Amino acid sequence: MKTARLILFGLLLLWSMPLHATDIEEVTSPNGIKTWLVEDHKLPLISLHFAFRGGVEQDPVDRQGLATLTMALLTQGAGAYDASAFQQQLADHSIVMRFNAGRDALGGSLKCLREERQTGFALLHLALVNPHFEAAEIERARGRQLTHLRFQLGDPDWQARYALLGAIFANHPYNQRSLGSTKTLAALTQADIKNFAAAHLARDNLIVAAAGDITPDELKTALDQIFGDLPPAEKIASIPEVVWPPAPTSILVPREGTQTGLLFARPGPKRLDPDWYAAEIADYILGGGGFSSRLMQEVRDKNGLTYGIETGLGPMDHTAMITGEAATDNPNAGKAWTIALAVWRRFFQEGASTGEIAAAKDYLTGSLPLTMTTTSAIAEVLVEIQREHLGRDYLQKRDGLIRGVTGDDVMRVIKKWFDPAALTLVLVGRPEGIKPAKTAEQVRE
Amino acid sequence: MFRRSLLFAFAVFLLPFAARAAVFYPETFTLDNGLQFIVVPNHLAPAVTQMVWYKVGSADEVPGKSGLAHYLEHLMFRGTATIPPGEFSRKIAAQGGNDNAFTSYDYTAFHETVAADRLSMVMQMEADRMQNLQIKPETAKPELSVVLSERQQRTDNSPEGRFEERVRHALMPDYPYGIPVIGWKPEIEKLTAADANDFYKNHYAPNNALVVISGDVTLDEVKKLAAESYGKIPKHETTVRKPCPPLKEPSEHRLEIVDAGVEQPQFEWNAIVASYSTQKDHEAYALEVLGEALDGGQVGALYRELVLRQGVASGVGTSYDPDARGDAVFTIALVPQPGKEPKELEKALQGEMQQLAQSGLDVKSVESAKKRLTRAAIFERDSLLAPGYVFGEGLTTGHTVEDIESWPDRINAVTLEQVNAALRGLVGNKYTVAAFLLPDPKASPAAREAAHKPALSRDQSIR
Numbered sequence: 001m002k003t004a005r006l007i008l009f010g011l012l013l014l015w016s017m018p019l020h021a022t023d024i025e026e027v028t029s030p031n032g033i034k035t036w037l038v039e040d041h042k043l044p045l046i047s048l049h050f051a052f053r054g055g056v057e058q059d060p061v062d063r064q065g066l067a068t069l070t071m072a073l074l075t076q077g078a079g080a081y082d083a084s085a086f087q088q089q090l091a092d093h094s095i096v097m098r099f100n101a102g103r104d105a106l107g108g109s110l111k112c113l114r115e116e117r118q119t120g121f122a123l124l125h126l127a128l129v130n131p132h133f134e135a136a137e138i139e140r141a142r143g144r145q146l147t148h149l150r151f152q153l154g155d156p157d158w159q160a161r162y163a164l165l166g167a168i169f170a171n172h173p174y175n176q177r178s179l180g181s182t183k184t185l186a187a188l189t190q191a192d193i194k195n196f197a198a199a200h201l202a203r204d205n206l207i208v209a210a211a212g213d214i215t216p217d218e219l220k221t222a223l224d225q226i227f228g229d230l231p232p233a234e235k236i237a238s239i240p241e242v243v244w245p246p247a248p249t250s251i252l253v254p255r256e257g258t259q260t261g262l263l264f265a266r267p268g269p270k271r272l273d274p275d276w277y278a279a280e281i282a283d284y285i286l287g288g289g290g291f292s293s294r295l296m297q298e299v300r301d302k303n304g305l306t307y308g309i310e311t312g313l314g315p316m317d318h319t320a321m322i323t324g325e326a327a328t329d330n331p332n333a334g335k336a337w338t339i340a341l342a343v344w345r346r347f348f349q350e351g352a353s354t355g356e357i358a359a360a361k362d363y364l365t366g367s368l369p370l371t372m373t374t375t376s377a378i379a380e381v382l383v384e385i386q387r388e389h390l391g392r393d394y395l396q397k398r399d400g401l402i403r404g405v406t407g408d409d410v411m412r413v414i415k416k417w418f419d420p421a422a423l424t425l426v427l428v429g430r431p432e433g434i435k436p437a438k439t440a441e442q443v444r445e
Numbered sequence: 446m447f448r449r450s451l452l453f454a455f456a457v458f459l460l461p462f463a464a465r466a467a468v469f470y471p472e473t474f475t476l477d478n479g480l481q482f483i484v485v486p487n488h489l490a491p492a493v494t495q496m497v498w499y500k501v502g503s504a505d506e507v508p509g510k511s512g513l514a515h516y517l518e519h520l521m522f523r524g525t526a527t528i529p530p531g532e533f534s535r536k537i538a539a540q541g542g543n544d545n546a547f548t549s550y551d552y553t554a555f556h557e558t559v560a561a562d563r564l565s566m567v568m569q570m571e572a573d574r575m576q577n578l579q580i581k582p583e584t585a586k587p588e589l590s591v592v593l594s595e596r597q598q599r600t601d602n603s604p605e606g607r608f609e610e611r612v613r614h615a616l617m618p619d620y621p622y623g624i625p626v627i628g629w630k631p632e633i634e635k636l637t638a639a640d641a642n643d644f645y646k647n648h649y650a651p652n653n654a655l656v657v658i659s660g661d662v663t664l665d666e667v668k669k670l671a672a673e674s675y676g677k678i679p680k681h682e683t684t685v686r687k688p689c690p691p692l693k694e695p696s697e698h699r700l701e702i703v704d705a706g707v708e709q710p711q712f713e714w715n716a717i718v719a720s721y722s723t724q725k726d727h728e729a730y731a732l733e734v735l736g737e738a739l740d741g742g743q744v745g746a747l748y749r750e751l752v753l754r755q756g757v758a759s760g761v762g763t764s765y766d767p768d769a770r771g772d773a774v775f776t777i778a779l780v781p782q783p784g785k786e787p788k789e790l791e792k793a794l795q796g797e798m799q800q801l802a803q804s805g806l807d808v809k810s811v812e813s814a815k816k817r818l819t820r821a822a823i824f825e826r827d828s829l830l831a832p833g834y835v836f837g838e839g840l841t842t843g844h845t846v847e848d849i850e851s852w853p854d855r856i857n858a859v860t861l862e863q864v865n866a867a868l869r870g871l872v873g874n875k876y877t878v879a880a881f882l883l884p885d886p887k888a889s890p891a892a893r894e895a896a897h898k899p900a901l902s903r904d905q906s907i908r
Contacts, residue, residue: 040489042488042489043489043823043826043827044823045823045824045827083743084743084744084749084753087742087743087744088744090742091741091742091743091744091813091817092813092816094816094817094820094821094824096824111824113820113823140752140753140756140759143759143782143783144759144760146759146783147709147759147760147780147782147783150708150709150783151708151709153708153709154604154706154707154708154709154884156602255706256705256706257601257602257706258597258601258602259597259598259601259602289538290534290538290543291522291531291534291535291538292531292534292535292538297531300591301530301531301587301591302587303587303590304586304587304588304589304590304591304594305590305594306591306594307591307594307595307597307598327594327597327598327602328594329594329597359535359538359539362538362539362540362541363538363539363540363541364541365541366539366540366541366542366560367541367542367543368541369490369491369492369541369560370490370492370541370542370543370558370559370560372490373489373490373492373558373660373828373829374489374827374828374829375489375827376827429602444708
């Protein structure tokens, strides 16, 4: 819940979890493809999730939208099937096959009935190694992506995000738009798409996990069948670390309407930073804990100024941030921000109480098993654990890591990572009672 | 979205056709006070979900008090004699759990997901607020601001939200489903703590509710816990639900809404059709199959014709939710292919629907749609929330557990003739609204460009 809207940067922020350790088995195929499996035969379903390191940030700057378009085309014709026939195969066999392009990785999943697994594996193999990228399908997919892009341009939340990422990332590839712009999307060629797929879908940047009604031996065979024909090595560009601008700023993006959206961010700890668990606790207390958070209680419950305000940690491969967002009436925008900042400042100065820290630990340790209640959720979590290099014993270790955080650790981390003076703020709307440093127009193409 | 959210019975634009499913093999019992329990054991994970459904929604509000059902839903989190305001969610979060609530036309629901050994706690807490809610002016007032802020965010400040509200109201004038669940702003502003209290007293009772529990539990455990918690609540009389009034013709059949906040034009065609409650001879099941056959992700008849063959649309979606006490709405939503006029979509859709009504759908596409729908049942069992939604929506709108469990059989029993009859009924339907949401050409360069360019600039190298 707390992270519901903070998938903001295309990352999976599921790290508010475990308790009961799930049995994860490592399975290696004859050709050396490794995967993690949670075997469970209660339902006749199989979920397979996978990721290829390197995502949207890999798009050339004048080819933004390329990763997204390429992934969309994998299910639009492959092997002996044109796009219609491929889709018909998926429909007739009740196979759910999805691909997406995230900020740091390309993702995919397959979910099917056990009795349809051979068809599912065969189709997935074709989509990965023999997609057609046929001209007419490229045009159709480009049209769909342009439609999404236009929905995006009309979305105030996206406009806020665009302004914020621009202010922070400037010329870093993290500033790239996953759907591209109308110009870059129009410029994509079939050759671009083919080259992108060939360079990025490989065995050495692949991460796989499976859950459900499949045995380790069946999975071994399936792994080679699906992924064995991919090229052994990726050819992805190396991405530099983000250098944040020396000083934060505030930006107004004027937009007609009755409401102002606020989006704010500052640097935060990366996923493998030793401060991570203390920062999770601090964030939960300040704004990550839904209705229990200080910001929600003060801005929503006591003052009725917003329907919701929340914060979250946003770790990425090449930087990390702490972000927050809220929406409020135009006339109350200044007041809401003043109250939110006062809450944040007090938190920064005084830290958290022992009771708050204990409650945050209870939540963070108790919530993981509750999210791992479907085969697809389990497979997805297993991919994320591998992607973040957390180790196969992570689910067993995590409770101890959280419980081991001391009050002093939390205070130290608040002082290090939670100074609100470092926040960059974007306001989209016609806010009153606040004077942002800069004004930016909404992006229109 | 944030918690305590409003459920839009209206489907989200372009989502694939919502496949319903049953076959949860539930176990049921009813307490002496009339509270019905549906238990769906699911031992995939040591977790459990409780959903409490009250048989009251915005359609049960009296004129002038729109938004009251939803306001009360918010106030259900504002404290009882033993649980102070805000404490409800905090107690659940302290166990790592999560909770949420939503309101629709015909029902209001509250749910929690917790570790299986915490079920007793959340049953006690829901039982507590079923009878001991305290609505105080000092908490009710800021909560009203929160509700108004929610309305701002969802509707007033959202072009799509404003559009859906307009369309729905035009389609069903003077009908409870034509009034927004969240309420009209001037009416929300006047709601009081006393209004909410009366509504609570008149509608919230064990004999007007049901509880769905799914997860790592057994029937015996739930029976024991239910007796210890909800079992102690006395039954009391509640307001009898009124039947839905007769339908009137839509106030307008065609809407063109120009909105400066929009970049992407959209078109939707809505028709009032039978629900499970108002169907005479299984039309609702035929309409579900029809929706899947027309849409079906990328294999439906409309997708093939309008997207693949004619190339006027970049996407097609149908939506139809037959769980309603009154009539239901069947929607076909289309997004134009860049460079195509939104008006072309209307013409193309009409043409294709008439063509299909004349020729009829073929048996293969109908059988394939039926298979997809019934197989989705197995996928839904891989979820703790699905049983809650399916039984809750069904049982609060007048259906039985048996209706729900036999859903795959009823879908399988739908004949080609019934689907084609439903299709002809849709084409001849008089209760329709065709609605366009259009960018303001003066406001948006992107939209202007789309309107005047014949097509996307194509890359020469692929020719």
